[in-house]
Amino acid sequence: MADARLEAIARACRVRIIRMLTHAGSGHPGGSLSVIDLLVAIMFGRLRHDPSRPDWPERDRIVLSKGHAVPALYCAMAAAGYFSEDALLTLRKLGSPLQGHPDRVALSGIEAATGSLGQGLSVALGLALGAKLAGWPSRVYCVLGDGEIQEGQVWEAAMSAPKLGQPDHPVENLTVIVDYNRIQLDDFCARVLDLEPVVAKWQAFGWPVIEIDGHDMGQIAKALDQSEAIKGTPTLVVAHTIKGKGVSFMENNPDWHGKAPKPAEAIRAIREILGVSERGWEAHLATDAATAGIVAELRRLDAK
Amino acid sequence: MAAKASRAAFGEALIELGGRDERIVTLDADLSKSTMTVGFARQFPQRAFNLGIAEANMIGIAAGLALTGRVPFACSFACFIVGRFETIRISVAYTNANVKIVGTHVGVAIGEDGYSQMGLEDIACMRALPNVPIVQPADELETKQAVAYAAEHVGPLYLRLTRQNLEPVSPADYRFRLGRWCLLRAGTDVTLIATGGTVFNALRAAEQLEREAISAEVINASSIKPLDEEMLGRSAAKTGRVVTVEDHSIAGGLGGAVAEWLSEVHPTPLKRIGTTVFGESGDPRGLYAKFGFDPAGIARTVAKFMGR
Numbered sequence: 001m002a003d004a005r006l007e008a009i010a011r012a013c014r015v016r017i018i019r020m021l022t023h024a025g026s027g028h029p030g031g032s033l034s035v036i037d038l039l040v041a042i043m044f045g046r047l048r049h050d051p052s053r054p055d056w057p058e059r060d061r062i063v064l065s066k067g068h069a070v071p072a073l074y075c076a077m078a079a080a081g082y083f084s085e086d087a088l089l090t091l092r093k094l095g096s097p098l099q100g101h102p103d104r105v106a107l108s109g110i111e112a113a114t115g116s117l118g119q120g121l122s123v124a125l126g127l128a129l130g131a132k133l134a135g136w137p138s139r140v141y142c143v144l145g146d147g148e149i150q151e152g153q154v155w156e157a158a159m160s161a162p163k164l165g166q167p168d169h170p171v172e173n174l175t176v177i178v179d180y181n182r183i184q185l186d187d188f189c190a191r192v193l194d195l196e197p198v199v200a201k202w203q204a205f206g207w208p209v210i211e212i213d214g215h216d217m218g219q220i221a222k223a224l225d226q227s228e229a230i231k232g233t234p235t236l237v238v239a240h241t242i243k244g245k246g247v248s249f250m251e252n253n254p255d256w257h258g259k260a261p262k263p264a265e266a267i268r269a270i271r272e273i274l275g276v277s278e279r280g281w282e283a284h285l286a287t288d289a290a291t292a293g294i295v296a297e298l299r300r301l302d303a304k
Numbered sequence: 305m306a307a308k309a310s311r312a313a314f315g316e317a318l319i320e321l322g323g324r325d326e327r328i329v330t331l332d333a334d335l336s337k338s339t340m341t342v343g344f345a346r347q348f349p350q351r352a353f354n355l356g357i358a359e360a361n362m363i364g365i366a367a368g369l370a371l372t373g374r375v376p377f378a379c380s381f382a383c384f385i386v387g388r389f390e391t392i393r394i395s396v397a398y399t400n401a402n403v404k405i406v407g408t409h410v411g412v413a414i415g416e417d418g419y420s421q422m423g424l425e426d427i428a429c430m431r432a433l434p435n436v437p438i439v440q441p442a443d444e445l446e447t448k449q450a451v452a453y454a455a456e457h458v459g460p461l462y463l464r465l466t467r468q469n470l471e472p473v474s475p476a477d478y479r480f481r482l483g484r485w486c487l488l489r490a491g492t493d494v495t496l497i498a499t500g501g502t503v504f505n506a507l508r509a510a511e512q513l514e515r516e517a518i519s520a521e522v523i524n525a526s527s528i529k530p531l532d533e534e535m536l537g538r539s540a541a542k543t544g545r546v547v548t549v550e551d552h553s554i555a556g557g558l559g560g561a562v563a564e565w566l567s568e569v570h571p572t573p574l575k576r577i578g579t580t581v582f583g584e585s586g587d588p589r590g591l592y593a594k595f596g597f598d599p600a601g602i603a604r605t606v607a608k609f610m611g612r
Contacts (some may be wrong), residue, residue, distance in 0.1 A: 010528050039583075057373070104399050112367065113398040116390055122361045126368015126376075129353075134372055153391065158363035164365075168350065 002045070003217040010040040010217075013075035014246050014273045016088055020071055022266040022301065027100065030256040032072040034181040034214070034241040035143060037046075039064075039076045040092065041220040042141050051081040054108040058136040061111045061127050065120020066145030066179060067101040068258070074098055077257055080140035082109040082215045088277040118151025125161055125171055128234070132169035137227070147184030150193050155205070162206035162233045175227040176207075179214060181243035185257045198238055207236045214239025246273045261301035268293050305444055306406040307469035311502070313447035315340030318377065319435055320448075321455050322348050327375040328455060332365050333359045341406045360388040367401035370418055375402060380408025382464060384424025396460050397433040405430075405453045410440075410553025411583075412595055414499050415468075417465045418585035424465070428556025430462045435579050435602050437482055438529040439465035440504035443472045446526055449480035451579075457482070464500060464528075468588055471504040473524060482525055485532035491521035495539040495608060498549040498560050499525045502577075505592070506549050508599035509606065514604075518610055528558050533600055540572040540606040547575045551597055554578035569598075575609040578603060 007095075013036050021027040039062070045292045046062045053091050064073050071091060083097075090096035095237045097107040101115025124142035131138035148154065164171050178198065182189055191197050199209045212219040220239070227235035231276045243257070244250025247269040262271055274291065285292040322328045322344055329351040330341040336354055345352030355362040362417050365440045366378040385407050386392065390401055396403045410423040430438050439454065439461065441447040445466070454461050473488055488503070489510050498506035510520040521539055525532070525548075531593065540546050546566065548559035559576030565570045575595060584591070592598040 074355075111371065113394050116394040119360075119364050119391055119395045121366040122364020123371070123390075125361075126365035126370070127372055130369045130372025130374055131363065133350075133369075133374065136372075151393070153358075153360040153364070155356075156358035157364065160355055160358065160361055160365075164353070260429070 006040050006217045007300055011043055011081055011273060012035050012236065013040060015270050015291070015294070016075040016078070016085070018261060018269045018273070020040045020074070020088045020091045021260040023089045024260060026092060026260050028068040028258045030183065030243040030250055031066060031069040031145060031179065031181065032249065033245045033250065034243045035066065035069045035179045035273060036072040036075070037215045037217065038143060038177055038179060038220060038239055039072050041173060041224065042219055043076045043080055045221055046224060048139070050152070050191065051109065054082065057134070058138055058140045061141070062113050063114065063120045063124040063127065063140065063142045065114050065142055066117065066148050066219070067115030069145070073102070076108055091113045096190070098118050100254040117145065117148040118153040121154055124174060124176070125157055125164055128167045128171040128174040128183045129169060131173060132165055132171065136254050138173060140174045142174065142201060145175060146178055146180045146182065147192070150177065151194060156290050158202060158205045158207065159196055160219060166189055170232050170235050172231050172301045175224060175237060176234060177237045177239050179241050180238050181241045183243040183252070183257060186252050192282055202236045206233065208233060209238060211238045211240065213242035215245055248272055265296040270294065270303050305472045307471045308444040309467060309469050310360050310465040311340045311442040311443050311467060312404070314451055315343050315599070316505060317448040318344040318594045319347050321452060322351065323481045327373060329353065329369060329374045331355060331362045331376055331377050331378045333362045333380045333384065335358055338381070340545060341377070341379050347410035348471060357458060358389040360423045363388055363391045363403070367395040367399055367510050370401040370403045373430065377406050377610060378408040379423055380489040381409040382419065382426040383511055386423065386426035386429050390525060391431060397436055400435060402459055404461050406463045406465065410464050411466070412579065412591045413466060413551055413588050415588040415591060419583040422583040424553050424579055424583055425556070426464065427552050428560065429560065431556060431561060436460045436462050436529070438447045438462045438502040439482070439526055439528070440462065440528055441480070441526050442500055442524045443470045443473045444476055445472060445478060451484065452525065453480055462477050466501045468501060468605045469551045470501060471585055473503050473507060473547055480526065482532040483527050483532055484525040485527060485535045486522070487535065488518070488524055489522040491519040491543065493543055494545040494547060495521045495543045496547050496549060496602070496606065497525045497536070497558065497562060498522045499528060501551050502597050504551040505599045509602035512599060512603040513606055516607060516612065518607065518612070520606065526560055528561060532563055532569065533565060536562065536565060537570050540541065540566060540570050545573050545609065547577060547595065547609060549577045549602055552578055553578060575605060577605055596604065
């Protein structure tokens with residue numbers, strides 16, 4: 001039951017990701033669609049937070065180190081009540097707090113500016129250590145891109161983490177998740193700079209590693225449970241995902257790393273996300289006023 | 305007060321401040337004996353973190369600590385810590401994390417270790433960030449006040465410290481304020497604006513110049529960003545000639561900042577003393593003579609600038 005609720009939220013977020021990127025005319029759909037299940041599972045499955053008090057010191061924190069996937073985070077934040085859903089359509093527009101990559105100063109609820117890859121894990125370590133020093137029960141979730149771990153700073157952080165704060169303040173309150181969708185901007189990671197063996201590398205740096213299907217809400221929840229139970233060290237979760245998950249023509253296609261869909265593509269993407277056949281689409285829209293409104297709006301956008 | 309390196313005064317100030325401000329923590333990258341945070345680490349072992357030779361990770365962890373209420377001093381040689389500029393730019397500046405970036409071993413004055421260890425471009429890099437004040441104290445008294453100020457300042461700040469001993473230059477009743485310079489010697493013919501390790505030499509140069517009938521005003525510009533625009537404008541208007549003196553590249557350093565302000569607001573003939581080439585190994589005194597940062601070199605450049 002819990003899984004069905006999270007899956008429904010994730011599905012709604014996928015529609016919004018497509019919609020907002022189409023309005024923005026640029027952005028990163030592939031990695032947003034691969035990471036959204038993970039973000040929804042964290043934010044709606046266990047995050048201790050209060051959207052009305054984003055500066056509550058003892059909150060849990062999410063650091064989206066792969067900042068280019070921030071449309072996914074914005075959609076989850078809007079669904080949680082950090083800001084209105086209408087604001088999503090201001091993504092990447094002049095004056096919007098929804099910057100193309102996360103801006104902590106512009107938008108309450110963003111924990112750190114990211115987007116320059118490789119930096120988020122270090123900040124997350126500092127947050128986790130700071131929470132321990134303060135005696136807060138806060139947990140920190142850090143989401144890394146797979147291509148991102150090509151950055152050297154990630155391995156500086158990985159090397160430092162198991163010993164950081166020991167013996168009194170180990171950063172066991174940190175769960176790091178690699179969104180392993182196997183594709184980076186230019187091409188498949190294995191062709192650009194192979195990451196493998198990912199699990200063995202992190203284990204060699206002293207991390208307990210859990211491997212899961214990053215689109216399976218049950219597996220994500222179990223991994224998060226396990227990471228909370230591990231004491232004395234942070235945990236790494238390797239989440240195997242599909243870039244562009246939910247949209248057939250985006251899935252596993254490097255071309256959709258950083259390109260916004262055109263309105264017609266967006267309408268097809270939304271239909272696929274909702275699991276409706278082409279033939280049944282008009283009938284579906286007749287019964288789904290919200291989606292019909294989005295489709296009408298996208299068609300108007302197309303006509304412009 | 306005897307001559308003391310600003311890194312040493314910094315280390316002492318940290319211990320004193322740390323005793324009354326629990327928020328203060330230090331982070332180092334295997335140079336705590338050189339940055340002089342080692343005393344703080346001994347006194348407060350739970351609040352000192354040595355991250356190994358991994359400056360970027362150190363800066364990021366400092367940002368995270370700042371976002372949970374700590375006041376981190378992240379320390380290394382200026383060239384190494386500012387060398388991780390992109391991490392400072394995003395994790396500290398753009399995030400607006402309350403991190404104090406501390407760069408020691410600035411300038412050719414470090415001597416024998418040579419160029420790779422010399423902070424000579426750090427001001428230029430840090431000046432480009434919109435929200436990071438830059439402070440370079442000139443002696444022990446000022447360093448201790450500047451460190452105390454840094455701990456209270458809310459937001460990122462860059463503190464630039466020397467390896468070499470600094471002779472006292474500040475008046476006994478001196479009070480450091482960000483954006484305020486200290487007039488050390490009044491003059492009428494030319495304004496010498498110096499910072500850090502060159503301030504004492506600028507004062508000595510002014511004495512030499514006096515013997516050559518040139519009246520030099522000498523200002524300690526410890527607040528490199530923001531500039532003390534009021535004092536700069538007033539002094540430039542009075543003397544009509546400005547010379548900047550710094551152990552840093554003239555491109556983007558104090559001289560660059562002064563040049564930018566003067567040319568936009570109060571065009572004034574200007575000579576910048578600083579580096580224009582890579583540093584090199586040698587004894588510090590010999591290097592200062594070679595680069596013209598010693599009293600004789602400064603006086604020579606000023607006299608030539610004055611047409612003598």
